[in-house]
Amino acid sequence: MKLLVISNRLPLTIKKGKNGFEYTRTSGGLVTGLKSINDRIRFKWLGNISGVELNEEEKDIIRKDCWEKFHSIPVFIDPELNSDCYDGFCNAILWPIIHSFKDDVAFTIKNYNAYVEYNRIFCDKVCEALEDGDIVWVHDYHLMMLPEMLKKKSKKDFKVMFFLHTPFPPAEIMETLACRKEIVSGMAHSDLVAFHSFDYAINFHDTCIANHIEVKTKLDAIPIGIDPEMFRKILKEKKTVERIKEIKQMFKGKKILLGVDRTDYIKGMPHRFKGFHRFLEKYPEFVGKVVFLQVGVPSRTNVKEYSSYTNKLNELASEVNSKIGPIEATHIHFLNRSVEFDELCALYAASDVLLVTSLIDGMNLVALEYVSCQDENKGVLLLSESAGASTTLSAALEINSWNTEEIADGIQKAIMMPMEERSERHEINKKAVDVFTSVEWAERNLDGLCDGWRKSLML
Structure with a gap:
């Protein structure tokens, strides 16, 4: 038995260097979730x-490097197909609909066909590696x-589980997607489909029923977590x-509010800026005594x-x-770039309040990361009720x-929250x-799928 983790991208960026290819590990919710289980x-x-133009010889080198250095299998996608699928379908059609932003979506058959072909290429590659x-x-x-493609193509005896890191919208929202039956049927052929919350699982079930798709798969809610000790280790x-001392000295005498997000419309950053503006108007006694630091990591810049x-946020x-x-x-202070991991941890630890104002969010790991960095300061988490993390972090505001x-x-x-209440809330969230x-x-995902996996997969 082996476990094959399949995702849109490997957690690597590749650059051509003077002495071959240079590999750098990337970040993100899935990478964060799986990094700590690697051991x-x-x-x-x-x-x-x-992102890299490659000839066949270079692809062979990367295949060898990925397998020997990272226990990974690369899939090479034609750049035009990748763009039509990722930008044209995933980001322009699927992303807004699954986040219930359906008004500006224009379905095109070209981009849908690219999505189907993209999944088919992955299917072929997975089947090459599959064993009973x-x-x-x-x-x-x-x-x-x-x-569904895997179940129909492979004759091997294997199991499939699917995890959706985003929300799954209500059935009436999914009805606006022309290819909803194909999408939902694809997921429903898994042996286990898991979501961050039961609400999303119910929405998926309702969508299946509305489209006359039999639900034989097991559905579950298993919210993703982080490795808190990884953050605490960096803080030491x-x-x-x-750096924490420098940040506190830089804003000495002021309360530090923090926001950390990808520059994506689901994150509600304009709403946050307007809310902070209103705070300064409504409570003028805090003008000059509070500073708001917003890290906006560039996303989908093309x-x-x-x-x-991003222009709107700057304005x-x-x-x-x-x-x-x-x-x-x-x-x-709006910083429109990514920051190094140690700098991020320092910002988390130095701040007094974290603002998470997602309009809708599958989970939002930033909220969990902040809690793991606040053992000393007992900072307050101001959390959107529409973020999946609100079900995990019950003591947030x-x-x-x-x-x-x-x-x-x-x-x-x-x-203004007293330290006693801050401490109580922090301990619950911690x-x-x-x-x-x-x-x-x-x-929990593996337990939900089958028994006996520990004997074969645990290190």
Whole structure:
């Protein structure tokens, strides 16, 4: 028995160097979730390698490197097909619909066909590696058709489980997707389909029923976690300790609010900026005493809607800084780039409040990461009720991200919260983060699929 983890991309970026190819591990929810189980559960990772023009000889080198260095199997996709599938279908059609943003979606048969072909190529590659007794763990919306393709093509005796890292919308939202039957049928051929919450599982079941698709698969809610000790370890390093001191000194005498997100419209960052603006207007006694640091990691920069979204954020930040307080005041610091892991941990630890205002979010691991970095400061988590993490972190201050007044009042409550209450809330959230880890998440998925996997896969 072996475990094959299948995702849209391998957790690697590849660059051509003077002495061959250079490999760098990437980050992200799935990578974070699986990184910490690498020392506990034996698995092979299969995914797309994109962004580099390669000849056949170079592909052979990468195949060898990926297998020997990373226990991974690369899938090479034609650049045009990759663009039509990833940008044209996954990001322009599937992503907004599964997040219930259906109004601006325009279905095109070309991009849908690219999605089908993309899944077929993955199917062929997985079948090459499949053996009797194997477990195939398919991840996320890029590969929703893959389980059915595998079941129909391979004659091997194997099991498939599918995990959706995003929300799954209500049936009436899915009805707007022309290819909904094919998508849902693809997932339903898994032996186990798991989501972050039972609401998403119910929505999937309802969509199957509405489209006359028999549900034989087992459905479950298994929210993903993180490895909290990985963050706490970084906080103990001298470099990080010094950086935390620097950040606190830089904003001495001020409460530090923090936001960390991909620049994606589902994250509700404009709503957050407007809520902070309203907070400064409504509670002027805090002007000059509170600073808001927003890390906006660039996302899908080749998509027009995302670049205009970043421009909007810059405008909103400038508006707050220009309209409130003295001319030299900077209330919002908007950093539109990714930061190194140790810098991220330092920002988490130095801040007093984390703002998560997702309009809808499958989970939001940033909220869990923040809790793991707040053992000393007992910072307050202001969390959208529409983020999946709200079911895990029950002691967070919940807000409606569409309600500007609620965000403003939530910020004021978080800043003024007594240390005793901060400590109580933090301990409750910390316990949840420590119990529902990424390892626990992986083991619960495997337990839901079959018995006896530990004997073959545990290291």
